[in-house]
Amino acid sequence: MREKTTEPLVRIRGVHKSFGSLEVLKGIDLDVDQGEVCVLLGRSGSGKSTLLRCINHLEGLNDGEIHVGGERIGYERRRDHLLPMTSRQAARQRQNIGMVFQRFNLFAHRTVLENVMEAPIYVAKRPRKEVKREALELLERVGLADKPAAYPAMLSGGQQQRVAIARALAMHPALMLFDEPTSALDPELVGEVLTVIQDLARSGMTMIVVTHEISFAREVADTAVFMDGGLVVEKGPPSEILSDPSDPRTRTFLSRVLKETA
Amino acid sequence: MASATADPIGESSLPIRKRPKLVQWALIAVLGLVVAAGAFSVVNNENFGWPIVFEYFTSPRILSGLVRTLHLTALSMAIGIVLGVILALMHMSRNRFVQSIAWAYIWFFRGTPVFVQLLFWGSISALYPKLILGLPFGGPAWLEMSANDLITPYIAAVLGLGLNEAAYMAEIVRAGIKSVDRGQSEAATALGMPDGLTTRRVVLPQAMRVIIPPTGNQLIGMLKTSSLVAVLAYPELLYSAQLIYAVNYQTIPLLITASLWYLLITSVLSVGQYYLERHFGRSEARSSLEAR
Numbered sequence: 284m285r286e287k288t289t290e291p292l293v294r295i296r297g298v299h300k301s302f303g304s305l306e307v308l309k310g311i312d313l314d315v316d317q318g319e320v321c322v323l324l325g326r327s328g329s330g331k332s333t334l335l336r337c338i339n340h341l342e343g344l345n346d347g348e349i350h351v352g353g354e355r356i357g358y359e360r361r362r363d364h365l366l367p368m369t370s371r372q373a374a375r376q377r378q379n380i381g382m383v384f385q386r387f388n389l390f391a392h393r394t395v396l397e398n399v400m401e402a403p404i405y406v407a408k409r410p411r412k413e414v415k416r417e418a419l420e421l422l423e424r425v426g427l428a429d430k431p432a433a434y435p436a437m438l439s440g441g442q443q444q445r446v447a448i449a450r451a452l453a454m455h456p457a458l459m460l461f462d463e464p465t466s467a468l469d470p471e472l473v474g475e476v477l478t479v480i481q482d483l484a485r486s487g488m489t490m491i492v493v494t495h496e497i498s499f500a501r502e503v504a505d506t507a508v509f510m511d512g513g514l515v516v517e518k519g520p521p522s523e524i525l526s527d528p529s530d531p532r533t534r535t536f537l538s539r540v541l542k543e544t545a
Numbered sequence: 546m547a548s549a550t551a552d553p554i555g556e557s558s559l560p561i562r563k564r565p566k567l568v569q570w571a572l573i574a575v576l577g578l579v580v581a582a583g584a585f586s587v588v589n590n591e592n593f594g595w596p597i598v599f600e601y602f603t604s605p606r607i608l609s610g611l612v613r614t615l616h617l618t619a620l621s622m623a624i625g626i627v628l629g630v631i632l633a634l635m636h637m638s639r640n641r642f643v644q645s646i647a648w649a650y651i652w653f654f655r656g657t658p659v660f661v662q663l664l665f666w667g668s669i670s671a672l673y674p675k676l677i678l679g680l681p682f683g684g685p686a687w688l689e690m691s692a693n694d695l696i697t698p699y700i701a702a703v704l705g706l707g708l709n710e711a712a713y714m715a716e717i718v719r720a721g722i723k724s725v726d727r728g729q730s731e732a733a734t735a736l737g738m739p740d741g742l743t744t745r746r747v748v749l750p751q752a753m754r755v756i757i758p759p760t761g762n763q764l765i766g767m768l769k770t771s772s773l774v775a776v777l778a779y780p781e782l783l784y785s786a787q788l789i790y791a792v793n794y795q796t797i798p799l800l801i802t803a804s805l806w807y808l809l810i811t812s813v814l815s816v817g818q819y820y821l822e823r824h825f826g827r828s829e830a831r832s833s834l835e836a837r
């Protein structure tokens with residue numbers, strides 16, 4: 284076990300989020316340590332994606348607070364209240380948080396290499412030469428060194444998702460968010476993407492991963508979090524949560540997911 | 546089927562012939578005759594005045610009219626595109642008030658004839674004899690000009706055509722932007738791109754594929770619509786021709802001269818549009834061919 288030296292990288296306290304009259308998050312508390320791999324489980328509609336999107340402020344909060352790396356996300360503190368940040372400030376905070384989507388969302392009009400180089404050059408304003416060298420290294424790391432000139436539509440889903448991971452890593456994020464990174468893939472392509480994520484976990488990256496891949500969670504995660512109805516129902520080491528869940532909702536969910544994948 | 550039994554399969558291999566298309570040939574013959582008769586009359590009817598058509602085709606007054614037409618078309622189109630993009634972004638803004646301003650603009654300019662709009666701009670001085678730059682509601686004025694001096698026929702023409710075009714371009718740009726998957730801008734935002742950069746580097750370039758073809762049509766339309774500014778006595782191509790035939794009464798030949806120029810330029814533009822579309826459609830064709 285890693286020892287806890289500093290305060291958690293991600294601190295989520297009392298987060299509430301509604302869409303109109305629908306309350307999707309009903310008071311989430313969650314800490315994720317530096318270097319920790321946290322897997323979010325829960326059935327469809329339980330609010331997993333919404334929670335991820337709140338962490339990089341793609342969605343604003345109705346109540347509660349989120350800190351990443353000691354910095355409050357999305358809001359500025361005034362003496363006795365909080366003000367939403369300007370979109371520019373929020374954009375700056377997102378540079379530090381990588382996100383990988385279920386549907387890859389690679390820039391369709393740019394090549395693989397351009398996809399990876401886009402943000403470091405135009406957002407971080409780093410020199411092109413250095414960015415290119417590093418982008419090629421990243422592509423090598425995700426096993427796509429031979430595809431820099433390909434357009435996303437020429438690639439398989441698994442390859443696209445690996446490019447998307449490289450693209451996120453190119454900004455040197457302190458935290459990576461994965462929203463069902465393998466759910467849109469053909470079964471035979473799931474492995475190659477999970478391997479990349481697993482390598483990333485070994486390298487010490489802090490990650491929050493929404494997934495239905497129970498065996499992946501068991502192998503890679505330090506913490507498994509089970510969400511239901513907009514609340515964290517259960518949280519602990521995956522060996523406990525996934526093998527011997529105490530909450531009946533976790534048990535139902537697990538038996539259903541395991542039946543599906545069996 | 547009864548005949549099927551009378552036509553056994555595989556006894557001998559029969560060659561396949563083309564079915565004779567008699568009706569089709571007859572129609573083509575009639576059509577050919579009509580076209581030939583029409584062409585014959587066009588060439589031989591002296592009222593067309595072909596020598597005069599070609600005499601004026603490259604005359605300095607017609608050519609300078611042509612240059613003004615091209616200039617007017619390009620400038621109005623440029624205004625239309627820039628303002629159209631702004632209106633499209635306003636229309637898609639999250640702010641209701643900003644949205645409704647764009648909506649009202651488009652509603653007004655698309656809902657009234659461009660001819661009437663041109664007439665309005667041409668007689669703006671009847672509405673506002675003086676144009677004043679200063680604070681509104683009777684505040685201090687810094688600059689005061691007579692509307693007649695400021696809104697020349699040229700300015701009226703550019704304003705009339707450009708502002709009208711913006712309304713149409715706004716709809717075209719909006720359709721283009723909406724055609725880009727939301728995941729694209731979401732991914733850009735998640736990478737830390739500010740909104741403006743996301744629009745410029747991710748959304749608009751991908752919207753181009755949808756925006757370019759109708760914009761080509763608009764450009765060709767604008768070339769022809771610009772002839773309406775003849776009503777403002779601005780000597781573009783058509784009005785130049787009108788000025789000439791007002792003196793020499795060769796109405797038909799000069800209208801043909803002008804039409805031939807319009808036809809020539811629209812043909813060139815169509816060819817250009819073809820290549821532009823091919824260029825922007827390319828990455829799509831390539832990717833759909835090689836996908837999977």
Ligand SMILES: Nc1ncnc2c1ncn2[C@@H]1O[C@H](COP(=O)(O)OP(=O)(O)OP(=O)(O)O)[C@@H](O)[C@H]1O
Pocket residue numbers: 302305307325326327328329330331332333334
């Ligand atoms: N932008 C939105 N506007 C309105 N409702 C939304 C929005 N985003 C999500 N919701 C609703 O919030 C609820 C939770 O959605 P969320 O995507 O967070 O669930 P999830 O746990 O990720 O589910 P899944 O496993 O299907 O991805 C759902 O009922 C969804 O319909």
Ligand SMILES: [Mg+2]
Pocket residue numbers: 331332333462463
């Ligand atoms: Mg989800």
